[in-house]
Amino acid sequence: MTAHIIATREKWLEARLDLLAAEKDLTRRSDEVTRLRQGLPWVAVDKTYRFDTDGGSKTLKDLFGGRSQLMVYHFMFGPDYKAGCPSCSAIADGFNGIFVHLQNHDVAFTAISRAPLAKLQAFKQRMDWTFPWASAIGGDFNYDFNVSITEQQQRQGGYEYNYASGTHAMDAKAVPPIVAEHAAMAGAEPIAYVRERPGMSAFVLQDGVVYHTYSTYARGLDGLWGMYQWLDRAPKGRNESGVWWRHHDRYSDV
Incomplete structure (x- = not known):
């Protein structure tokens, strides 16, 4: 100390x-x-994206639900995961209380992942979450918004994340121990685990056209991670030397 x-x-x-x-x-x-x-300038979203949701197949425009703004959390939960990324899960623990207020202030909210909807629903039930969560499996949405990469991109590089292109240290077969630990908690092979990346994006609907207005990734998500806002004001601060957080129903397993 x-x-x-x-x-x-x-x-x-x-x-x-x-x-x-x-x-x-x-x-x-x-x-x-x-x-x-x-x-920031607005960019028209010309492609039609479709998502599997609790209410059936929906387009990006449908996700607005009659509101003029849409906030999306890009949740790391790949098709091969058995559970959500523990870091994304820690962030998502704060969504239940927030999304209701957003939806009553002209802002729709949803998490989006590439895992099949049934997996998302099962994990959502396990975690006692109520916020909307859609599956983008089989579509380009995650790839176009730079939160998923293909196996080929992982081998060869040439993709973009956090506004930088190239390869990432996590693409090596021997991922850092902290990443392997996260992958284990998600029940995923480390090399498959890192094909998903976290982020958030904002959209606006005006005159029937959807525009992309903002996206952020990596440390840009710090402000959404509620526990860290408290720890930054605690006497010992973040006080961490590795992965200490867990899915909120797994602390008793440690």
Whole structure:
């Protein structure tokens, strides 16, 4: 544990006011970044994507459900997985309470994965989740939005993730131990596990046309990971040296 200064309440308040100034500066900067994000150009989605959902086959436009905006979480759950990615699952644990508020503020929400719908439904029931979750199996959606790669791309490179092209260290057959540990929790072979990648995308529907407005990946998802927002404010911070989190119903197994 990092050594910390022990001080009087007066000294603590002095340091806290310095931190408050930095926090306010960060908030203002975050507001600026939000304005830049919302100022991105819109790109028309010309391809018709279809998804398997609890309500049957639906297009991307159908997923708006009468709303003008759609937020998608690209959940790592490949066709060969037996369970969802533990990191995506930890993020998704916060969706139940959020999506209801979004849907009542003109924002539709859904998670999308490449696993068959039956697998998603079974895992959703196990995790006691209620948010919408659609399967993109058999379609191009995940590939076009750079959250899935083919076996050929994995061998040869030439794909894009997080706005960078080429190959990734995780494409090697000997994946890092932390990735292998994640794959084991998802019940997937490591090399197949990393053909899926996490992300989120935003869309808007205007005059009958769907536009893609924003996507983010990797550390860009930090703000959606609720537990880390709390840990960043805890005395010991994230305080981690490896994979400590689990599916929320598996902590007793450790």
